[in-house]
Amino acid sequence: MDLMVHLDGSAEDEVRLAHARTVIASLGAPSVTRLIGLFTNALPEFATVMPIEAGAAAVSVVADIEDQVRREGDNIEKALNERLASYGVPYEVRRLEARPAGLARLAARQARWADLFIATCPYRGDAEQDWGDLVEAVLTESGRGVLLAPPGAHAPEKFDRILIxxxxxxxxxxxxxxxxxxxxxxxxxxxxxxxxREDEATDRSAEDLAAHLRRQTAQGPGQVAIHPVKLDAGVATEALLDESERLGSNLMVMGGYGQSRWLEWFMGGTTRDVITQTDRALLLAH
Incomplete structure (x- = not known):
């Protein structure tokens, strides 16, 4: 497995890398063929640095600021290489340098050749930088799974109790x-x-999924359990979070953005609600 971790030089790097270590421990180091740190070094937007009417005089100022950002990026990249060297698996640090709007698209392209992408849960306002556009781009455009860690979350030793x-x-x-x-x-x-109520009489897909997982893994009937939850009010988020707490799960797995993510933004939806409320790791795919 090639494991890619989003890094930006913030304190959240340690949280993301701790969750990468948990994935490695869960699979066994020989199963992780490469650990890739994707370092996104965001260059400042021109309009946020100098007003447009500043004209040519602003160009020199912006260039100086960009040079400073790049020099700081050099120091961060060096520290990240030293950090990843301690993980005991082959590794590399890949550096993306662009305006924030361009980094999301570039990250999605990079993630296409990794098996799993690790990032921080966005939309919360409690991280140094949100990176919501980047997470959405990787989730919806890369074709790969995204493992999200809540900001500041403690990573378990292994992902050994999984909720789907x-x-x-x-x-x-x-x-x-x-x-x-x-x-x-x-x-x-x-x-x-x-x-x-409408699903109750016709949908047997959970039983089919459980049987499939038992055939594909060494888990017995008691290790793959089904927990039906009836939604009288039609809200799935609270049910999922309550069950993850009750069952002691340390990783939640679910589909991401079953409807348009723009509809989820304006009208609300399970994906966004779980991302903003979960206190444990979440693996999404679209």
């Missing part, structure tokens, strides 16, 4: 596929199936 937030849809299926290496090494996999 299941819906009978493409995104949830993709998330399970992306998480299979971790599921195969887990002690317990709990499938939380939130259903409505």
């Amino acid at each position: 937030g299941w819906r009978d849809c493409r995104q949830a299926t993709r998330a399970v596929a992306e998480a299979m290496p971790l599921i195969a090494n887990a002690r317990q996999t709990d499938i939380v199936y939130a259903f409505t």
